[in-house]
Amino acid sequence: QQQVKQSPQSLIVQKGGISIINCAYENTAFDYFPWYQQFPGKGPALLIAIRPDVSEKKEGRFTISFNKSAKQFSLHIMDSQPGDSATYFCAASTRGYQKVTFGTGTKLQVIP
Amino acid sequence: DVKVTQSSRYLVKRTGEKVFLECVQDMDHENMFWYRQDPGLGLRLIYFSYDVKMKEKGDIPEGYSVSREKKERFSLILESASTNQTSMYLCASGRLRNTEAFFGQGTRLTVV
Numbered sequence: 001q002q003q004v005k006q007s008p009q010s011l012i013v014q015k016g017g018i019s020i021i022n023c024a025y026e027n028t029a030f031d032y033f034p035w036y037q038q039f040p041g042k043g044p045a046l047l048i049a050i051r052p053d054v055s056e057k058k059e060g061r062f063t064i065s066f067n068k069s070a071k072q073f074s075l076h077i078m079d080s081q082p083g084d085s086a087t088y089f090c091a092a093s094t095r096g097y098q099k100v101t102f103g104t105g106t107k108l109q110v111i112p
Numbered sequence: 113d114v115k116v117t118q119s120s121r122y123l124v125k126r127t128g129e130k131v132f133l134e135c136v137q138d139m140d141h142e143n144m145f146w147y148r149q150d151p152g153l154g155l156r157l158i159y160f161s162y163d164v165k166m167k168e169k170g171d172i173p174e175g176y177s178v179s180r181e182k183k184e185r186f187s188l189i190l191e192s193a194s195t196n197q198t199s200m201y202l203c204a205s206g207r208l209r210n211t212e213a214f215f216g217q218g219t220r221l222t223v224v
Contacts, residue, residue: 009152019131032211042213043116044155089154093211098143098162099170100213104154 003027003072006103011108019077021106023090024073030092034100035064038087043060047088048075080110115139116216118203124222131190135203135220142208144186146170146178149200150220159187164207193223 005024014020023033034049050057050064050073057064063076077084090103119134137144145160149171158172159178167178175197178188186205190197200220204213 006154034211041217043204043217045215046212049212091182096159097205097210098145098160099168100158100211101157101171102147102155104152 002077003056003101004090004103005108006090008106009104010107011076011109013108015082015112017080019075019084019108019110021088021090021108022072023074023092023103024072025045025092026069027092027094027101028071029094031092032106033064033073033089034067034093034104035062037091038089038105040086044087044089048082053074054075061079077108080108081109082112084108085110115215116203116205118183118201118216119216120219120221122220122222124224125193127194127223129190129223130161130191131193131221131223131224132191133188133201133203133221134167135186135216136184137186137203138184139205140183141205142183142216143206143207143213144180144184145202145204145213146188147202148172149202155202158188179219185211193221195223197221198223217224 036044037047038044061078061106093100146158147155161180177189201217
């Protein structure tokens, strides 16, 4: 039972382009939606997160868009760089409860 | 910087062996987690602990057990390793009621 569905599984983007990764969830009790970034040989690290009381959050070139009615959220990477090449995981959890449910991951490759 | 240290980067074990994966965190975090990461399946929670000697099952606890005798240390035990437990195992820690998780670098376990 996949509570957080993530797509695409892999993505190739040219340098300077926009990378977009989409996630959808089913559990309406989820109220915290982080994105993690994982480089080869490393553990995932928190990149950016959003709560459902806002529709968008931006940190530098990274933006989360959130659509509560559709139960969908997405990560946009503007001006993608080769250093952004990594695997990205969306996730969801419930406030006050530490169990986090992860998506299946998207392997992003940014080519020069 | 938060540091989560996993005792081994790579392990090769035989079918039927008892396997111990060790994890230590240095930030006095209440929560600790064990995930396994498999291609196309993302990160799946095996067990987590919110206090010493406390544990809760995650999504895939079958074939695993855990031990948390000290706050900083969380061990994952494979009672009788099987080939379908070949995977990347990730330990994480976090503060109580704070959903950010800090991951170790992972242990790639191969069961032959």
